[in-house]
Structure formats: structure tokens, C-alpha cells
Amino acid sequence: MPTIVVDVMPKPEILDPQGKAIANALPRLGFTGFAAVRQGRRFELTVDGEVTDEVLAQARQAAEDLLSNPVIEDVVNVAVLDGTAAEGQNA
Template structure:
């Protein structure tokens, strides 16, 4: 069963309090080379059967309409892995 990975990140112009907290903790613990952190979400979706163009289209729709909040987040990547149609796809944000 193929696994498809969808990555969602906060829009760059919005504050990311969780990322800011992580960056602050890293700085306080001596990891001063880190200047910023953004925290996002990763979804792993398993599908039955081959990943054809219809499956790809449905996953794109799910990513845009359900997995992300388009007001504050961007779908930054959809990785179809070793799916039938070839290489990984990066969503245009």
C-alpha cells in the first residue's frame, strides 16, 4: 500500500508561536546557530492500489480543502514517493 506524505506550514507572513518557542529554547540551551524555527504539520496517507492521476488529484484536493486551513497555512509539499507516475511532486504555494 503506497504512503503519500503531505506537509503543511503556516504562511510565512503569520506569526508562529510554537516555532518561536522552540527557537528560544534552542538558543537558551546553547544552540545559538539556529536563528529561526517554523513548525508545521505532516500527514501520512495510505491508499489501496496504484497511485494514478485520479488518486493524485484527490490527494491534492484533500490537502488543500481538509488538511490545511488556506487562510493561515500553505500545502508546501505532496510526496507521492515511488508511486507509479514517477517523481515526487511539490505543491506550488
């Protein structure tokens, strides 16, 4: 069944203590190439049937209404996941 991915991240002006903790831990573990880390959430919604425009609109609305807190979070991505694609350049 097709899957819609919704990505939610803390707004840039919101402190992200978990991300900060990870950013502080990375160099201690020998990972020195990173300046900052932000932690957000990823949802995978399994679609019951075909991904129509209506289903995508529902997913976008659900992302705003239920999956994110609009006071502190931004919905950064609502997209159909195909089996092979990955975000941006594949790595």
C-alpha cells in the same frame, strides 16, 4: 502500501508562536546555529492500491480542502513517499 506525504506550513506572514518558542529554547539547550523555526504539520496518507494520477489529484484536493486551513496555511508539498527517499539532500 504506498504513502503520499502532505506538508502544511503556516503562511510566512502568520505568527507561529510554537515555532518561536522552539527558536527561543534552542540556544538555551546549546543549539546555536539556527535563526528561526517554523512548525507545521505532516500527513502520511496510505494509498489503497496504486498511486495513479487520480489518487494524486485527490490527495492534492484533500490537502487544500481538509488538511490545511487556506487562510493561515500553505500546502508546501504533496509527494509520493518512496521507502528510501528523503526530502532535499539526505542528511
